Amino acid sequence: MQIYKVGGAVRDRLLGKPVTDIDWVVVGATAEEMLAKGFRPVGADFPVFLHPKSGEEYALARTERKSGRGYGGFTFHASPEVTLEEDLIRRDLTINAMAEDDQQNITDPYHGQRDLEARLLRHVSSAFAEDPLRVLRVARFAARYAALGFTVAPETIELMRQLSESGELQALTAERSWKEISRALLEDQPQVFIEVLRECGALRILMPEVEALFGVPQPEAHHPEIDTGVHTLSVLEQSALHRQPLTVRWACLLHDLGKGLTPEEEWPRHIAHENKGLKLIKAVNERFKAPKDCQELALLVGQYHTHGHRALELKPSTLLELLQSFDVYRRPQRFEEFIAACEMDARGRKGLEQRSYPQADYLRGAATAARSVAVQPLLEKGFKGPELGEAIKRERLKALKVYKEAASA
Known part of the structure; x- marks a missing residue:
């Protein structure tokens, strides 16, 4: 032995x-x-x-x-x-x-x-192509070791391309795929995972909604990088640089899927892409059976990330609706993760990676103002049931109006 x-x-x-x-x-x-x-x-x-x-x-x-x-x-x-x-x-x-x-x-x-010395990720034998999970594994290793200069050997990319075209990737279970995807997203350079999957044709099979973003332009004034796919990779890169949790990284990957549905004649504008993208985000969530917290945050970020960017301009009533949507009173951490995803989105733009994001503190302050409304005085006034809910809402709206005025002063 x-x-x-x-x-x-x-x-x-x-x-x-x-x-x-x-x-x-x-x-x-x-x-x-x-x-x-x-x-x-x-x-x-x-x-x-x-x-x-x-x-x-x-x-x-x-x-x-x-x-x-x-x-x-x-x-x-x-x-x-x-x-x-x-x-x-x-x-x-x-x-x-x-x-x-x-x-x-x-x-x-x-x-x-x-191959360690040459910084190459190379398959051992042709038997590599017998296991479709290895496409995801190699892309994950590429993300892990990109900082050390590792790349995937051209002949291995070719084998991965053959696997992608064979239909074998569809035989992977959601659980096995998610295990590799989630681990890859938590690597230091998760954007490399997506790049490698795209290079070998696997992204088109596994996440066609993300593949569809490449080549789709955005207004240069807001997005110097122009290409929506490139922007998505940059947002993912920022989420890793800022050590964000898996929930935020997953939301960053999926936040702009709606832009892939914009008709070419409307480019580079993407009107209502937030709501259009929800069905795509839901489809990707379900395909990989992502954990519930990842699913929820991805949908909320997809729907409301432009609200986050325009936070300082939002009316108090819109701000209150945003806070209610996140249930900031019982789920404060989820709202923090939303703010983080919005900040990564703002930083994931060519030349703007170091920009400040005052919206973050403004949104935190708004949540604090809304949470500061005490329920007991309203109970003492005799409010109960639906009337109590409306009274609480009115008081929170008042608190947000005061907060906005103070912030604008």
């Missing part, structure tokens, strides 16, 4: 990056031997075991062959005869197909170290 560290732990150590999760592969052992040593089996599909003390995953060396469509369409074979090289060749990228023994000796049959 021989045990090796494999995959990301080896890759990241060689890159000088912190190693968090460690995967192990066991060569020359049987499941019975693992059980006899106290390892606990995980699931029924894979020969994977948990270490009796550390709880880390140890997988028996295995081969695999394609037996159906999609991510799960594989038959695995694990036996003591499977070599380390045979196990490594089934992996996605050369930089993930290295192993390390307990003396830190590297086994690198597919030149992962060479």
Whole structure:
């Protein structure tokens, strides 16, 4: 029995990056031997075991062959005869197909170290094309390591393009797709994820609503970058630079989908794109079964982001409607995330990345003013039921009028 560290732990150590999760592969052992040593089996599909003390995953060396469509369409074979090289060749990228023994000796049959030095994300073998999830994985790795200068090898892009055209991407489950998408959006350069998907033709299959934004112009006075797709990537980039949570990053990606529906004769204006885009945002949300908080914020940002930009001009009654829409009284954090998404949208414009965004503090102040209205005095006056709701609304409107006057003074 021989045990090796494999995959990301080896890759990241060689890159000088912190190693968090460690995967192990066991060569020359049987499941019975693992059980006899106290390892606990995980699931029924894979020969994977948990270490009796550390709880880390140890997988028996295995081969695999394609037996159906999609991510799960594989038959695995694990036996003591499977070599380390045979196990490594089934992996996605050369930089993930290295192993390390307990003396830190590297086994690198597919030149992962060479590709680390060349800053290339390259597939290990043609078997790469058997798993459609790898299109998303490679794009995610490109986003993770873009800052180190990594790019995807042209031959790997070509394989990804073939996968995109094969129809295999449609076989991916929403859950598996969302796991890769959400992880990619939380990388340091999530815009690279979208760029790579677009380059290999996968964005057109997975998110045609986002693909449709490229080549659509916007008024240069407001958008020096002009192209709506380029703007979307810039907004996503800003959301990462400002360490925004996943909810905000998802909303940033989808906020302008309505502009993809504008007839060409109306370009570069996009009248009512906010409401037009809601059905598209809803479709993307449902396609990937995004978490509820991501879905809700994306729809609200899509509908109201231009309200955020015009916050200082809004009438008190419109401001109150905006606050009510977000339920700022019970969901203050969601309104904070809306403000963040609006600020990222404002900064995601060529040459305007450092611009100030006074609307943020103004909106926060408005929310504070509306929340400051006390309910108890109205109860003491005898208001109840629907009348109480109307009375609260009137008082909040008064508070917002006072706030706006003070802010304008």
